[in-house]
Amino acid sequence: xxxxxxxxxxxxxxSVATRVKLPSPxxxxxxxxxxxxxxxxxxxxxxEGGRRIMVVVDRSPEAKAALQWALSHSVRSDDTVVxxxxxxxxxxxxxxxxxxxxxxxxxxELLHAMKSICRANKPEVQVETxxxxxxxxxxxxxxxxxxxxxxxxxxxxxxxxxxxxxIAAWAGNKAGGGDTVDYCVRNAACMAAAVRxxxxxxxxxxxxxxxxxxxxxxx
Numbered sequence: 001x002x003x004x005x006x007x008x009x010x011x012x013x014x015s016v017a018t019r020v021k022l023p024s025p026x027x028x029x030x031x032x033x034x035x036x037x038x039x040x041x042x043x044x045x046x047x048e049g050g051r052r053i054m055v056v057v058d059r060s061p062e063a064k065a066a067l068q069w070a071l072s073h074s075v076r077s078d079d080t081v082v083x084x085x086x087x088x089x090x091x092x093x094x095x096x097x098x099x100x101x102x103x104x105x106x107x108x109e110l111l112h113a114m115k116s117i118c119r120a121n122k123p124e125v126q127v128e129t130x131x132x133x134x135x136x137x138x139x140x141x142x143x144x145x146x147x148x149x150x151x152x153x154x155x156x157x158x159x160x161x162x163x164x165x166x167i168a169a170w171a172g173n174k175a176g177g178g179d180t181v182d183y184c185v186r187n188a189a190c191m192a193a194a195v196r197x198x199x200x201x202x203x204x205x206x207x208x209x210x211x212x213x214x215x216x217x218x219x
Contacts, residue, residue: 051076052150053082054152055155056084056141057114058110060156065156066195066196069154074154082148084131084144086134115129130144141153141184142189153188153192155195157181158196159196185208185209185210192209194207
């Protein structure tokens with residue numbers, strides 16, 4: 001057996017190398033930031049990159065504080081804020097802004113004022129308004145949250161005494177008993193937060209969810 005230029009028997013540098021073609025790696029596709037599909041008779045669906053955050057409004061200072069908390073601590077630029085007001089059922093039929101203006105002009109002005117707060121704090125955010133009829137506010141709010149495809153439900157909560165809270169907790173799982181806000185927090189299919197200021201002078205917010213009670217969040 002002869003020797004090659006390598007000095008090793010049986011190996012030659014002049015042999016032809018075999019080329020192996022490797023498959024190209026699959027392209028990397030970016031994932032959407034957010035996607036949510038309704039599963040229970042929802043009328044609307046969240047789009048990629050944004051959530052629907054529903055805020056229950058009324059004339060109380062607690063509702064205004066809850067909206068301000070949502071805008072400063074929860075709402076992102078690609079979200080949609082849905083302002084919802086609850087009213088008693090009327091014998092009139094029909095829906096929409098015109099009916100609301102005829103039935104309750106002050107209520108229409110309230111929604112407009114709350115919408116202006118959203119525009120002033122988050123001008124890039126989409127804002128929608130809705131008026132919901134219902135004999136019982138709690139079930140009406142939760143039904144609307146389901147229809148809207150809400151990812152987060154925000155409500156203002158008043159300060160209550162300990163005795164009142166014990167009574168409300170006992171009746172909280174009943175549609176017609178207890179506090180409306182507590183009922184919604186306990187039974188909402190989505191994340192629900194009850195918000196109130198720690199004091200009239202500021203000092204942050206107290207947040208109540210299904211898992212946390214009066215969690216202090218510094219403003």
